[in-house]
Amino acid sequence: MGELLKQLQEWIKDRESEHLEFKEAKVRYDFEELTRYCAAIANEGGGKIILGISHKRPRKVVGTSAFNDLERTKAGLIERLHLRVEVDEISHPDGRVLVFNVPSRPLGMAIQFKGAYWMRGGEDLVPMTPDLLKRIFAETGPDFSAEISPKATMADLDTRAIDNFRRRWLRKSENPALENLSTEQLLTDAELILDGNITYAALILFGSRQALGKYLGQAEVIFEYRSSEASIPCQQREEYRLGFFQFMDDIWNKVNLRNEMQHFEDGLFIWDIPTFNEVVVREAILNAVAHRDYRLPGSTFVKQFPRKMEIVSPGGFPPGITPENILWKQMPRNRRIAEVLAKCGLVERSGQGVNRMFEECIKESKPWPSFAGSDDYQVVVTLRGEVQDPQFLRFLEKVGKEKLASFTTMDFLILDLINREEPIPAQLRPRLPHLVDHGVVEKVGRGKGVRHIIARQFYRFLGKKGVYTRKRGLDRETNKMLLFKHIQDNRKEGSRLQELMQVLPACSRGQIQGLLKELEKEGRVHHVGATRGALWFPR
Template sequence: MTIQELEKLLQEPERENLEFKNKSSFSDDELFDYCAALANEGGGYLIFGIDNKSRTVVGTKLFQRTLQGYPGRILNVIDVRVKVEELPHPKGRVVIFQIPSRPKGRPIQSRGKYTYPMRAGESLTEMDQETLRVIFIEVDDDFSSKIVPSFLFNDIDESALKRLRELLQLRNHSYSQKTDKDILRALELMDDDGLNYGALILLGKKERIDQLLPSAEIIFEWRQEPNKISHDFRKEWRAPFLGIFDNVWKVISDRNIRIPIQEGLIQREVLAFNEQAIREAILNAITHRDYTIVSQSVFIKADPSNLLVVSPGGFLPGITPENVLDRQAWRNRRIAEVFQKVGLVERSGQGMDQIFESTIRDGKGLPDLSGSDSSQVSLEIPARVKDKNFILFLEKIGHEKQTFFSFGEIYQLELLREKRTLSDLKFKEKFLELGVVEKVGRTSGVKYILSHRYYQHEERPGLYTRIRGLSREHKKELILEHIRREGSGKKKDFKDAFPDLKTSDISNLLQELKNDEKIERIGSDRAGYWQVKDVSN
C-alpha cells in the first residue's frame, strides 16, 4: 500500500471491513479475533497507527521485531492467509493487515475471546446462530454456467472452436454433422439466453477475455535453481483455454529432464514432469478455481525439483488436503463436464487420483497440498525420484506373484514408506500374504512396517532393524536386567526405558515375566514395585 492509498482509505466512511487502531498493546488473541471477524465480514483492512476518531496518522510501536512472523502465525491459527506490511508514513510508522474474505459456506473460527467473531460497530461480538446457519447453507453457484450478456457468438475464437470440434469428433463422429451452435448447445455452453462463462473461458477471443474476465489467465515461471527468487523464464496466457492448453504443456515439456533408472542390465527413463500428471493438475486448476477473485491468476511455478500449481479460491466446504482423494466437488461444473465430454479427463473427480498415482509409480513420493488455505489451492508435484528402489521392489513383487497393485494399494504403501510405521493399514491381508509388509507387536501395540525383503532390496538392512525395534523377548530381558541391577523396578521406570510403548503393553510384559515366575509384585498397584522372584525355597 502506498501513502496515497492510505490517505484515500482515511477519507472513507467507517464500515464493517475497515478497522483503524491506535493502541500501545494488542494481544495475539485480539489480533486473531479481529482478523477472523474481518474475514467473516468479507475481508478488509486492520490498520495500526491511526487515531480512529480524527483519522490521522499517529504511528505505532506494535509488532516492531515480530511483524514478519505474523502471516504464518495467523495462518496456523485461523487458516487465513493475511498480507502484512509496514508503511513508513511521514507522521509515523503504520502497520497494515490485509485480510481476505472467508470462503463460501465456512465461517472463520478464532481461538481468542470469540469462537466465530463478527463486527459489532467498533468492537466484536460472537456470531449468532442465525448468521452461522446462513453461512453453513451457502452454496457455491456454478460460475461457469452463468450467462455473459455481452458475450456474443461472434466473440468466439475460431481456432479454439476448431480444436473443440476435433476433440469431440475423436470420440463421436456424429459431431461432424452438427453446426457450431448445435455443438455449443449440446455441451450446455449456450442456451436461449446466450453464452455462459464456460464458453468465454474455453472459447472466447483474447480481446473479449481481456474485457470481460481478465483473471482467466495462466502464468508460468521457470527457475533453474529451486530457491532462486527471480525467474529465468516467464510466459503468460490470457486466451481461450482450448486454444492454449497444448502450448502450456509444450512450454513446460521443453524444460523436462530425463531421469535414468537402472535395474540390472535394463535401463529406463522417468520424466521429471509427467505429462498426464501435469495436464491433470492444470485442468484441475481451471475447473476448480474461483473466477470471482478478479485480482489473481492461475500460477504454475517450476524448477528441476518441483512443479507448483496455485489456483485462486480455497477448497470447497467439506474438502481438505486430507480427504481430497475421497471427496469430489466442483466449483465450475459446466467446465468439468465439457472436459469430460471432449476426453481431456476420463471421469470427473479422478484427476487428483491420477496425479498422486503417477508420482508414486515414478518413485517421486506424494504430491503436497499443505500450502493450501481458504484463499488458494496449492498443489506441489515432485519432479525428482526419491526412492527408485521402492517402486522397483513393488514391480518385482508384482511380476513374481502375478499381481497388480491398485492406486489405493500403492498409496497406502507409499504412506508406509514415508512414515516408516503405521498402526492402521488398509489391504493389510494382501500385503502380508505377498510379503510386502510385516506385523510387529501384539494386540493394541500392533504396527506395520515394510518387510525385511524390501530393506534388503534397498540394501539398508540396518534401517529395518531400527524400524522394527527390539523383539518382545529382548524387551523382557531388559526389564529383568533392570530389576536385577537396581534391586527393584516400578512401572514408571519401564515407561522411561520404552517411551514408545503404551502403559498396557508394559503391563503385559510384566505379567508375562510374572507368569514365567521370574519376577513378583510387592505392594499395591500404585505404591508397589517389582522384584526378582526368589525361587530357592
C-alpha cells in the same frame, strides 16, 4: 485372505441399508443392475455391494461366478458413472465373494444412470425426488461457469479450439455423429450454449484473446520459470489469456523444456525419471482451470523452478474441501467446465485427478503434492521433483504391474507411509487387510501394539534382510530375555515400567506389561507397588 475374511464375517452380520447390499449372484449378475446399485449407493454417501452372499438372514457365503474379468468390470463402471469403484475378490472356503467398494458422490452432484438419479427406497431402487435433487445441487451454490456472458457471440470463440474439443469428445465417446454436428449444435449438446447464448464456460475453454480481454480478463494462466527459488526476476514468462483448449499442450511443452531427467543405477536396474511427471503437472493445471473462482480478479500462475513447481489459483477451496480431506471429498466449483472436460476424457467428474497426482508421485518415490500456503483467497499446489528413495522403486517393480493395477490410491498411500515409517491415519486403515492378504505388507504385534511393515520377500529381493529384522523387531522370547536382564542388572533399586519401555522402544506399554506378566507367571520376576509406580525385581 485372512484379514478380508474376518471383515467379511462382520459385514455378513450387519443389516442391509442404503450403504450395504448383499446379492447371491451364484452364476451371473446383470451388469446394468450392478451399475444402478453402485449409482444409488454413491448417491446415498457410499458403501458396499457384496456378491456371493445369501440374501436372507442368517446370511452365508454361497459363492459367485459373476464378473470374471474384474478390470473390464471396473472400467465399465468408470465409463458409465464416472466413479472409480474398487473391487475386492475374496476366496472364502464356501466360494468366491466380490466386494464392490462404492465411493460417495461428489458434493453438489448426483450420479445418473439410464436417465435417472437412483436411491434406495425400501427394498428397491427408485429415482430421486426433484426436491432431494434440488437440495443436492444447492450444496455448492450457483455455478458461475454455467451462467450466460451477456455480450459474447459465436464470433468470440476460436474454431481451432472447438475442433480440438470435438476430436477429443469423439475419441472418448466413440460417437461418430459428433463429427457431423454443426459447431452451434456441438456446443449446445455440451451445454456450453443455452438458448443460443454463450456461457462463461465456453469463453474459458474456447474464447479468443480479444474476447477474454473484453469479457473475462481474469481467465488467464501465467507461466513463469526461475532458475532458483531465490531468484526474484523470472527467466521466462508467458501469458495465456485465451481459451484453455488453445494452450493446454503449449504450457506443458514449456515445462518440459527444462524437465531434468534423474538417473539411477542399482546393479542391473536402471531408471530415468523426469523431475516433473506429465500426468501430475497436467492434472494440477486442469484442476486450477476447472476449480478456480472466476469471480475474483487474479490470474492463475504456474511457477516452475529446477526441482519444484507451484500452481497458484484465485479463490480458496470449495466449501467442505480442505487439504486434509481433498482425497476423500470432491466438489467442482465450476461444474459446467468439469463436465465438459470429462466429456473429452481430460478429467474424471468424480474428482479422481487429485488421486492420480498422489499415485504418480508415490510411484516415482517423490513427495506428495502439498497444499501448504492455501487460504481463503487462493489454492497453492506445490509439486517437488526429487526422487527420495530409489529402493522404493525396486520394491514397486517387485510387486509387479499386474498387482499394482488393482491397487487404489489408499493402497499407495499406505505403502508409502509404511516405507517412511509414519503412522497410518484412520481413514486408510480399512485397506490394510487387502495389502496383508496380497502379501505386500505384514502385520507385527498384537492388540494395541499392532503395526505394519513391508513384507519379508521384498527386503530379501532388495538384499536388505537385516533391515527387515530391525523393522520387525525381536521375537517374544528375546524381548522377555532383554527385560529380565535389565531387571537383574538393577536388582537393588528395582525397575520402573517407564525405563523398561526404553529397553524395547518398538513395543507399546501394553505389550511390555504383557511380557512382564508372563515373566511373573514363570516365577522369574515380581513387583512391589501398583500401577505406573510399581518396581520390578528378580526373584
